[in-house]
Amino acid sequence: MKVVCSTVHVALPTVGETAITGPLAVHVESCMACKGEVLRYRMMYRELEALDDNKHKAPQSLTAAVMSALGPVEVEALEPRMDPRVPMAAAAVVATAAAGTAVLYKLYRDRAA
Amino acid sequence: MERERVEQTQPQDLVERAKLGDRDAFGELVAQHQHEVFTLAVRLMRDRDLAADVSQDAFIRAWRAMPKFRGDARFSTWMHRITVNTAWTHRSKQRRVRLDPLESLTAEPQASTLDPVRAGEAASASPRIEEALMQLTSSVRAVVVLKDVYGWSHSEIADHLDISVTAAKVRLHRGRKELRFLLDGYQDGAR
Numbered sequence: 001m002k003v004v005c006s007t008v009h010v011a012l013p014t015v016g017e018t019a020i021t022g023p024l025a026v027h028v029e030s031c032m033a034c035k036g037e038v039l040r041y042r043m044m045y046r047e048l049e050a051l052d053d054n055k056h057k058a059p060q061s062l063t064a065a066v067m068s069a070l071g072p073v074e075v076e077a078l079e080p081r082m083d084p085r086v087p088m089a090a091a092a093v094v095a096t097a098a099a100g101t102a103v104l105y106k107l108y109r110d111r112a113a
Numbered sequence: 114m115e116r117e118r119v120e121q122t123q124p125q126d127l128v129e130r131a132k133l134g135d136r137d138a139f140g141e142l143v144a145q146h147q148h149e150v151f152t153l154a155v156r157l158m159r160d161r162d163l164a165a166d167v168s169q170d171a172f173i174r175a176w177r178a179m180p181k182f183r184g185d186a187r188f189s190t191w192m193h194r195i196t197v198n199t200a201w202t203h204r205s206k207q208r209r210v211r212l213d214p215l216e217s218l219t220a221e222p223q224a225s226t227l228d229p230v231r232a233g234e235a236a237s238a239s240p241r242i243e244e245a246l247m248q249l250t251s252s253v254r255a256v257v258v259l260k261d262v263y264g265w266s267h268s269e270i271a272d273h274l275d276i277s278v279t280a281a282k283v284r285l286h287r288g289r290k291e292l293r294f295l296l297d298g299y300q301d302g303a304r
Binding site: 012013014040041044045047048049050051052054055056057058059062063065066067069070071 | 136139140143144147148149150151152155161164165168169172173176177240242243246257261262263282285286287289290292293296297
């Protein structure tokens with residue numbers, strides 16, 4: 001194998017569908033072996049691309065198996081879960097306000113008396 | 114035209130309903146996408162039983178993550194990503210189970226452990242290219258499949274397989290080269 005042919009052979013798996021360019025392209029044009037190799041790679045890429053349409057049939061039980069294994073959807077994702085500190089803080093605010101009101105009421109009553 | 118429009122909007126409607134926790138809508142999505150998810154799983158796992166497990170897990174993961182699906186990509190594209198991640202998790206688990214300290218000393222490369230009968234099953238109803246793909250090692254095959262069959266970019270492949278972009282490129286080069294020679298073998302055999 002000529003040096004330039006081996007360069008083409010090394011380049012072909014890298015370039016993929018992109019055409020070989022520059023001096024290598026000039027060589028490929030004049031070399032039957034490299035031309036054939038380019039063609040074989042091109043066919044391989046076409047076959048690989050076509051596999052996207054070639055589907056394996058899933059087992060009949062797959063859908064049923066999936067559906068029976070489904071748990072509840074993540075509630076936190078649907079309704080953001082409240083931070084547990086929020087109700088505690090709210091309770092503390094209410095308690096403080098109630099205590100303050102009671103103190104003020106007591107002061108008011110003492111003064112009125 | 115009208116029919117085409119209905120076919121295009123229907124999956125989106127199913128996705129929206131599934132995001133709100135509608136099991137029937139999700140079931141319909143599973144029915145619609147099961148074959149393509151299973152196909153990708155077979156190509157990654159090389160075994161129909163494992164592929165069925167991976168497909169099931171992938172759909173369950175998708176169901177759990179449905180509310181987070183933003184719809185930037187198509188549902189099928191999103192499912193492909195989940196399937197690849199699930200397959201890779203299964204593969205890592207398998208390797209951990211298989212490769213205990215003693216076994217790891219005697220473990221052989223994956224390509225040589227391929228049972229031709231199982232490879233044939235995995236590639237059932239498939240052209241010779243699929244059979245040739247099944248001969249590649251799983252890490253190389255995954256890159257070739259994702260790049261040349263599903264059209265993923267090098268960086269997407271690297272992200273999902275947890276490898277560098279350079280490693281993805283090296284594996285792709287090696288995989289394509291091996292595949293090319295394997296196909297030569299099929300041609301010689303056919304003569």
